[in-house]
Amino acid sequence: MLSTVLTRAAAAGTAAGLLAAGLLLGGCAKSTPPRPAAGPPHPQAANGKAVPARPAEIPGLGPATRADIPDGTSQAVVVTGDAKDSSDSMAVLYERDPDKGWQQVSGAWPAHNALNGWTDEHWAGDNRSPIGVFGLTDAGGRLPDPGTRLPYHETPVFNAQGTGFLGEPLEGSFDYVVAINYNRYPGTSPLYDDGSRPMGWDRGGGVWMHVDHEGPTQACVSLALEHMRELLLWLDPKKEPVVVMGDATSLAR
Incomplete structure (x- = not known):
């Protein structure tokens, strides 16, 4: 199917056709997004809700x-x-x-x-x-x-x-x-x-x-x-x- 799209895009010679082919090649049209880079998880409570922000400290104090x-x-x-x-x-x-x-x-x-x-x-x-x-x-x-x-x-x-x-x-x-x-x-x-x-x-x-x-x-x-x-x-x-x-x-x- 991909070869058919590329062939149609090339034949059409249109920017829209080339863009559609490029999106398929780059993976942006996948149904699920790529896995993000590893990092600290977003804090969540046991019920799945976000943990409230920590109380503010006085600025400038170590x-x-x-x-x-x-x-x-x-x-x-x-x-x-x-x-x-x-x-x-x-x-x-x-x-x-x-x-x-x-x-x-x-x-x-x-x-x-x-x-x-x-x-x-x-x-x-x-x-x-x-x-x-x-x-x-x-x-x-x-x-x-x-x-x-x-x-x-x-x-x-x-x-x-x-x-x-x-x-x-x-x-x-x-x-x-x-x-x-x-x-x-x-x-x-x-x-x-x-x-x-x-x-x-x-x-x-x-x-x-x-x-x-x-x-x-x-x-x-x-x-x-x-x-x-x-x-x-x-x-x-x-x-x-x-x-x-x-x-x-x-x-x-």
């Missing part, structure tokens, strides 16, 4: 960093530094949905970190921000409580004075603060610091998220006033919030 986020945590402030030695960073809020996984719930907010960037081993006076995952349990500030669900200590003692590394005024930097649980005991005011730090005084402490003064910090993370207020209103102790902070390369580990 397996080691993700493993440090507690299982019970469903709020994360991710602060990603531009580089290991940079004081510029960005902060994004994420919330974990039981089914969908981690979902971004804010835009990328400009932030500052320490003058000399980031470190895996923070020491007092090194002007570097500690890398890691830390709880956010306590807040306060010079301004009245904006309505946060965290314990909030309002006092005029939150009074930043002097100038920063670029000569910028520090006034107002502590209008709102959230203590970062690096080398501190949770459940106390951010101001509480009697020297009984878990890792010792020489490993630094008093690391906060606070209002940005448009320059590098000593170890803290700073955000614009409106973003600090938004952060305070968002944080929910029942969701065991954390800050995930460090330069992009370190967080990707």
Whole structure:
């Protein structure tokens, strides 16, 4: 039959006839498609239905960093530094949905970190921000409580004075603060610091998220006033919030 088709195609001299012959020779007209190349099978449940997609992870975080986020945590402030030695960073809020996984719930907010960037081993006076995952349990500030669900200590003692590394005024930097649980005991005011730090005084402490003064910090993370207020209103102790902070390369580990 194939020879008859080829003969008719050649005799006809038409493009349609040649195309029909070519399809038969190439196998495209077979009733069953060719077997695909070997590869991983499409995931299916026992009933033959496709397995639901895995819950989303926070972009940019590697397996080691993700493993440090507690299982019970469903709020994360991710602060990603531009580089290991940079004081510029960005902060994004994420919330974990039981089914969908981690979902971004804010835009990328400009932030500052320490003058000399980031470190895996923070020491007092090194002007570097500690890398890691830390709880956010306590807040306060010079301004009245904006309505946060965290314990909030309002006092005029939150009074930043002097100038920063670029000569910028520090006034107002502590209008709102959230203590970062690096080398501190949770459940106390951010101001509480009697020297009984878990890792010792020489490993630094008093690391906060606070209002940005448009320059590098000593170890803290700073955000614009409106973003600090938004952060305070968002944080929910029942969701065991954390800050995930460090330069992009370190967080990707």
